[in-house]
Amino acid sequence: MLNKIPEWLKSASKDDIVISSRVRLARNIKGFLFPSSASPEELLKIYYRIEDAIKSIDVLNGMISLPSWELDEIGKKFLIERHLTSFDLFKKDKGSGVLFDESERISIMINEEDHIRIQCIYEDFKIEEAFIKILEIDDEIGSILTYSYKESLGFITSCPTNLGTGFRASVLLHVPALFITGKIEEVLKDTISEGIIIRGYYGEGSEIVGNILQCSTSSSLGKSEEEIIEDFKSKIYKIIEMEKKERKELIEKKHTLLEDKVYRAYGILKNARKLSSFETMELISGIRLGINLGIFKNINYSLLNEIMIFQQPAHLQYKFERVLNQEERDYLRSFYIRKKLEEIGI
């Protein structure tokens, strides 16, 4: 895991816009308080109950289990950087944790906001594949544990926005043209008014970096998962079309501006001796666009995603097997990227 990239970042697409697709289900176990109200002892009891259940399920065979109390700060950050857990999971001292499979498509957080948060992530716009997988896992867990469920409300969740199906879908979208032309403001306004939540690369509470939006569904009450997905997809297609339209216009009318952004990103990544994670994400966006425009031939989205994942602070510290301060990280990040681009041959 420390040296490979998650399956959901191994893109097979020719398109750079939809990076990945994610679904999640929120579930709670009947007879227990929500994590926010449960005592430390009860949290642990819940934790082990769920862990045991998961470990007994054949299709979830080989899941890696990481209780948060066994993780140091860098370990926690590493899991967040890999999108296996949320920031919130580690707010509690004890009783929370995560299980995930080797491919990292499946992760199950225990005692985050709800007792169980199942997540499936797939590369590109494979949201149906993710959905099929998550239903299978949900059925299996639900056959062992009794979920909190009311006929009138559906699945009971800690936060009312998750009531009903407890379902949420999201995608990571790379939309540089919308940012370059400034059209993003309009898109964000429209999208938000249509009930899509926009966040940064790391989800809730994170800022937008590298021209990447995390777009997700909001309310899950009163609709089936299938309906939510269909509705969500059509809204995402609208953003994709907007990005493509702006990109086409830029290619036609401001080709030099676009090329300049791409080549500068390349020139800086190849030469800088200090790179912050934020700047790196911006520059990676330039390379991603350059692959799409056919400027870079030797690099594909998967290789680029590898750099995107491993340039992150906790990943860098695992790679260099040291606790690093910011200055050291910025230098070693630039070092790692230079070597990687050399290795790739661009």
Place this chain on the structure above:
Amino acid sequence: MLNKIPEWLKSASKDDIVISSRVRLARNIKGFLFPSSASPEELLKIYYRIEDAIKSIDVLNGMISLPSWELDEIGKKFLIERHLTSFDLFKKDKGSGVLFDESERISIMINEEDHIRIQCIYEDFKIEEAFIKILEIDDEIGSILTYSYKESLGFITSCPTNLGTGFRASVLLHVPALFITGKIEEVLKDTISEGIIIRGYYGEGSEIVGNILQCSTSSSLGKSEEEIIEDFKSKIYKIIEMEKKERKELIEKKHTLLEDKVYRAYGILKNARKLSSFETMELISGIRLGINLGIFKNINYSLLNEIMIFQQPAHLQYKFERVLNQEERDYLRSFYIRKKLEEIGI
């Protein structure tokens, strides 16, 4: 001339701080009004009188004569970019112009602020060489034309600050470390209070670009030229020492920051598809520093100065034999620089 660099930019120094050294003398011809008061007819009369005198002098044999009324806008800008004339020379419609020799070390402006402005520029800190040369030229011209001169005041000039010797010395200084550490504010304050005038790369009225200061003497009354030069040199050495001190500290304590600046400049110059003249000057400063730090081996200051000269707007338009708008210039500037760096092999 269109394809070569002036001799004064052919550096032989290992040091990058003093780019060039310049002296000038202001002279007026007895019996004529100052250019600001003279009628168009009188200006022309002065112009031809001086031109004839210069052309009759053996040591000034082969001077190229360019009356301003025979120049188009790009031609005028070209001469300013080459530091052969001031902006002010072209303020009048008729009766002004410039003569200069092939090496471009010597230039004589006619009817700028004074009837005659003799300029000698040498590379590096060769201010004495420039001074010896200018005295020779001044003697020759003074033996043919009668200068306005009063025993009590010395040479009479249009502006009182030039009274006396009519002499001014200046240097172009490259001081990136002072800008990086912010020490420049202090240096500017001290230097100005010591009677040194600080301007940008293009002299009077120009902003500071590329970490280059034009430092020049102010008043020239009551002191001999030799005294002015000695005093000036000692003040310039102080700035040089400050720059060296800051640079040494940066090398010791912020080596990565310094390297990062140098390599980024290189990465951008090598890859950008749009470069403004201002940004290019900033980036060239990074390369200049890189040569000094031993980072770039294949390029020397003269080659870099060639890029600095030819990247300028009017030079670019001569090179590509077209009137170019800004967008075209920015693209072709990046094109020219990429090819040039490729050719050099860095």
